[in-house]
Amino acid sequence: MKAFTRRKFLYSTLLGGLASPWLGRGPAIAQEAAAGIYEGVSGDEIVLGTSAAFSGPSRGLGIELYRGAQAWFAQVNEQGGIRGRRITLKLYDDGYQPVPSVQNTMELLLRDQVFALFGYVGTPTVTRVLPILKKFQEENVYMFFPFTGAQPQREPPYGEFAFNLRASYREETAGLVENFLGIGRRRIAVFYQADAYGRSGWAGVREALGAHGEQIVGEATYSRGAQFSGAMREQVEILGRANPDAVICIGAYGACAAFLRDAIDLGLEVPIANLSFVGSENLLQLITDSVGNSERYSRYLVNSQVVPSYEDESIPVVREYGELMQRYNPKVPEPLFQPDYVPFEKSFVSLEGFVNARIMAEILDRLGDSPTRSRLEEAVFSVSDFDLGIGEPVSFSEQRRQGMQGLYYTVVDQGRFVPLDDWQSRFG
Amino acid sequence: MNMNVQKLFRRPLFGIFLLFGIIAVSTSWVCIATVDSQLSEEYESNSRGIAQTIADASVDIILNRDLSALQSLIDQFLEIQGISYIYIVNEEGEFLAHTFVPGIPEVILASDPANTESVERQLSGADSYVEVGSPILAGVAGTVHIGMDKSVITLKIQQAVGRQMYLISSIFLVGIIAAILLMNLAAKPVENLLAYAVELARAEQEGESVKSALLERDDEAGQLARLFLYFSRVADPEKTGTGAYPKPS
Numbered sequence: 001m002k003a004f005t006r007r008k009f010l011y012s013t014l015l016g017g018l019a020s021p022w023l024g025r026g027p028a029i030a031q032e033a034a035a036g037i038y039e040g041v042s043g044d045e046i047v048l049g050t051s052a053a054f055s056g057p058s059r060g061l062g063i064e065l066y067r068g069a070q071a072w073f074a075q076v077n078e079q080g081g082i083r084g085r086r087i088t089l090k091l092y093d094d095g096y097q098p099v100p101s102v103q104n105t106m107e108l109l110l111r112d113q114v115f116a117l118f119g120y121v122g123t124p125t126v127t128r129v130l131p132i133l134k135k136f137q138e139e140n141v142y143m144f145f146p147f148t149g150a151q152p153q154r155e156p157p158y159g160e161f162a163f164n165l166r167a168s169y170r171e172e173t174a175g176l177v178e179n180f181l182g183i184g185r186r187r188i189a190v191f192y193q194a195d196a197y198g199r200s201g202w203a204g205v206r207e208a209l210g211a212h213g214e215q216i217v218g219e220a221t222y223s224r225g226a227q228f229s230g231a232m233r234e235q236v237e238i239l240g241r242a243n244p245d246a247v248i249c250i251g252a253y254g255a256c257a258a259f260l261r262d263a264i265d266l267g268l269e270v271p272i273a274n275l276s277f278v279g280s281e282n283l284l285q286l287i288t289d290s291v292g293n294s295e296r297y298s299r300y301l302v303n304s305q306v307v308p309s310y311e312d313e314s315i316p317v318v319r320e321y322g323e324l325m326q327r328y329n330p331k332v333p334e335p336l337f338q339p340d341y342v343p344f345e346k347s348f349v350s351l352e353g354f355v356n357a358r359i360m361a362e363i364l365d366r367l368g369d370s371p372t373r374s375r376l377e378e379a380v381f382s383v384s385d386f387d388l389g390i391g392e393p394v395s396f397s398e399q400r401r402q403g404m405q406g407l408y409y410t411v412v413d414q415g416r417f418v419p420l421d422d423w424q425s426r427f428g
Numbered sequence: 429m430n431m432n433v434q435k436l437f438r439r440p441l442f443g444i445f446l447l448f449g450i451i452a453v454s455t456s457w458v459c460i461a462t463v464d465s466q467l468s469e470e471y472e473s474n475s476r477g478i479a480q481t482i483a484d485a486s487v488d489i490i491l492n493r494d495l496s497a498l499q500s501l502i503d504q505f506l507e508i509q510g511i512s513y514i515y516i517v518n519e520e521g522e523f524l525a526h527t528f529v530p531g532i533p534e535v536i537l538a539s540d541p542a543n544t545e546s547v548e549r550q551l552s553g554a555d556s557y558v559e560v561g562s563p564i565l566a567g568v569a570g571t572v573h574i575g576m577d578k579s580v581i582t583l584k585i586q587q588a589v590g591r592q593m594y595l596i597s598s599i600f601l602v603g604i605i606a607a608i609l610l611m612n613l614a615a616k617p618v619e620n621l622l623a624y625a626v627e628l629a630r631a632e633q634e635g636e637s638v639k640s641a642l643l644e645r646d647d648e649a650g651q652l653a654r655l656f657l658y659f660s661r662v663a664d665p666e667k668t669g670t671g672a673y674p675k676p677s
Binding site: 098123124127128150151152155156194195196197198199200202203219220221222223232234235238 | 492493494495496497498499500503525527528529530531532
């Protein structure tokens, strides 16, 4: 373990003071830091810190992402850990709200002294946390594989403090726009969450349409935290007036399911696309559980994904994921456990968490027997053309801080998400 | 405690009511005008400051970064009390970021996106807003607009006027009770004098004499009592010249 130097102590004290407006106990944290817990690594443990939505209308995202990651980490730990150190996730719930995510991050960095941040959920949360990483840049604090495809953690001034594995929203929206335009659906409207996430997707659609000389024909928004029980009729009416050929939704499952329901009920029967963040299974479950004929609604759905179908067991990583999810069936630990939430056996979100954990473990292994934060970046950049078994090599470099670019489109068939191969026959 | 008001004092009491009413209305009006003016100026000034801050911070984001960063920026300012909406348009009037739900209101879509003057807007239903603007990079990169909810100002005016009215009403109530008590105190000798005069008239008819403490008083009531007695004696020749009572001075 690295010695706790005087500079480190002074810095910890200063950071404790900085944190006091949020936590009200900065000096105490600095004292705890001074007690010798350093960089989240001990002789037998590496601690990663997570702030995600484990409660509220988007809890399914945080829970499923954690379950997928934990399925892989559980196996790693069972087999002796990373060079003798088991991987532990320190979890905090932010309810998909920015202010708690900032508080949690300060807690993770100052009190828990985690090795790295891992598995954060959401754009509005992550964008608020990024400046903290810059503040801690001398400590080499990095964020790994947040569950968001937004740009702020992919470009200056904060891009150098985060590593992404999944494709970006810009790529997802561009893919959707290309496919819609390809089948002659040129009038595209956007339904989005009124925050940084929604804006990121909106900007992606705008840019992709702009490249073809088109514009967004209509837009409607909803407030973050909106639930399926709420009405989206106003939004449907606003978009309906624009007479769109397709709608791209940038939201979470509760609001997007409500929009789909109200759109079809009000006669807006056009393809309704969602991004990977939506939480496809949660969305479909809301629709299926609430309406008599879910096929009437789900046949308009098309969701983009950043991981392949979890049903396709010809893909090695999918097969491995299925086995480990069944073997460990991870549960969110107390006190974050939500007894009324029934997790999915498999989902796109948990598969993404699984893939994230696989690469994270690989990076930790490449740090050698004495892992330090200062060598993290070097370890990440050493991952080049790594075969994850997903059909796409994973690579990182100074210029490439996003490991994969793969996009997959899915539609609902007989109550399950299946790959969409032919846009023309489905939506043409 | 006798709270009946003598007929003699009903008009003065009405005058006091009227006076208090005028004071209450005039001070409330002055208060409303002052609070309204000062709060409106303060809110507008603060909003202009915030708009300027966002405009300054937006330059780099608009030119170099993703619009989600711009949205994240304005979302933070929306947490300030009184600010109801923020939107940013580029130099061509295209909306780059905004906080409207479920959509951008028609009245704003139809407005001049480059305007930075203060304007009043009626958006959803009866809600009224004051909007200020600030140019980004002297307007060549767009404009920031901030809408303040006027109901916040109205609520503060109502609170200030309410507190003042509460104070004035309390003073009014205490003043009226005090006025009635003082008037009754002042009316007591008149009541006694009236009773003495009636008793004197009765006694004169029955040939009796009347004694009263009023005759011993050295104020106006005592003088009037002695005057009544004098006149009763003047009216009765048998009693004149007895010298029992002095002639009124």
